[in-house]
Amino acid sequence: MKWYADTPTRRVAQLFADLLTVVWVVGWVLIGRFVHEMVSALALPGEKMDAAGTSLSERMLEAAGRVDDLPLVEDGIAAPFTGAAKAADQLAAAGEAQVEAVAGIAIGLAIAVVVVPVLMWMLVYVPLRWRFIRKATSTQRFLEAGTGGDLLALRAMSTQPLHKLVKISDDPVRAWRDGDPDVVAKLAALELRSVGLKG
Numbered sequence: 001m002k003w004y005a006d007t008p009t010r011r012v013a014q015l016f017a018d019l020l021t022v023v024w025v026v027g028w029v030l031i032g033r034f035v036h037e038m039v040s041a042l043a044l045p046g047e048k049m050d051a052a053g054t055s056l057s058e059r060m061l062e063a064a065g066r067v068d069d070l071p072l073v074e075d076g077i078a079a080p081f082t083g084a085a086k087a088a089d090q091l092a093a094a095g096e097a098q099v100e101a102v103a104g105i106a107i108g109l110a111i112a113v114v115v116v117p118v119l120m121w122m123l124v125y126v127p128l129r130w131r132f133i134r135k136a137t138s139t140q141r142f143l144e145a146g147t148g149g150d151l152l153a154l155r156a157m158s159t160q161p162l163h164k165l166v167k168i169s170d171d172p173v174r175a176w177r178d179g180d181p182d183v184v185a186k187l188a189a190l191e192l193r194s195v196g197l198k199g
Helices: 008-069 075-145 148-159 162-168 172-177 181-195
Strands: none
Touching: 008 075, 075 148, 075 181, 148 172, 148 181, 162 181, 172 181
16 A cells, blocks of 8 residues: 655645644544533533432421431321432432433533544544555556556546647657557656655
8 A cells, every 4th residue: 555655745745734733633522522521511410409309308307207216296297208318319319310401412512522523533534545545546546557657657647738749749649649658658757746646
């Protein structure tokens, strides 16, 4: 696999783009973590409500038990304490539900903050990089096999701008058909430069 161009300028540009991609992804992950922490802080009132409700419920049930144990006291006297404990349990449940809701929102927002910009960048960047890698790798294989000159010259005639072809020959197609080694070499070099490789 040919990951980077041979030409220094293009190789530096590719390395910079790869580094920028890593920084982009890491940056958005850090922003996502920050958003998660900020939204998660909104769960603090719910946590306090849960803790207060649980503590109040335990104390009311303890008080109900002690009142029940008192001599000369009717059995129904503990009912208000038990009712208060049930109300405190509902308060604790509401606090817990708030904490769970905030946690879900925090995770969802953090994922959205990271995924949307990273995915948008990757949808543009990855196909461009993959196209270069595929093209450079196949071109390199032809060069290594020693059969790439004619094929690269033919490709240059079909993909390169006409003003560049005219600088090589007034009739590059005829020169290629006639097997002119100088024109074929120049056309191949032109195509290699456009790919970012050296012959």
